Amino acid sequence: xxxxxxxxxxxxxxxxxxxxxxxxxxxxxxxxxxxxxxxxxxxxxxxxxxxxxxxxxxxxxxxxxxxxxxxxxxxxxxxxxxxxxxxxxxxxxxxxxxxxxxxxxxxxxxxxxxxxxxxxxxxxxxxxxxxxxxxxxxxxxxxxxxxxxx
Numbered sequence: 678x679x680x681x682x683x684x685x686x687x688x689x690x691x692x693x694x695x696x697x698x699x700x701x702x703x704x705x706x707x708x709x710x711x712x713x714x715x716x717x718x719x720x721x722x723x724x725x726x727x728x729x730x731x732x733x734x735x736x737x738x739x740x741x742x743x744x745x746x747x748x749x750x751x752x753x754x755x756x757x758x759x760x761x762x763x764x765x766x767x768x769x770x771x772x773x774x775x776x777x778x779x780x781x782x783x784x785x786x787x788x789x790x791x792x793x794x795x796x797x798x799x800x801x802x803x804x805x806x807x808x809x810x811x812x813x814x815x816x817x818x819x820x821x822x823x824x825x826x827x
Contacts, residue, residue, distance in 0.1 A: 698757025
């Protein structure tokens, strides 16, 4: 059972990552990829020139490993897990995050596991983004709100 978690400035290579978590018993992969929107509907619809993602890498990767452990605890049939967050300056149509879970069959919870992965990542992994627009910039409030001891 292979797990890959990372914060990177490099392009996310889906094929390489899938190959790394796949073995001869793998028959299904559920994949979620988040991307930079060129038009954002949050508030007043507006154009996004680019996003700047930042993270404190050691803490963010530790939280990503926690998410992977939670997935394994809930879905014992999941074979491989990838959680990769890209940071730096990212332009519209660029993948920013990849969550992938593999299993022997599609009906073993692999879809639910991948969905849980992205939802949980948004809850506990400290990654920040600044949206750069033609008329200014703003930090986008995420869903991460640490609690004591977290």
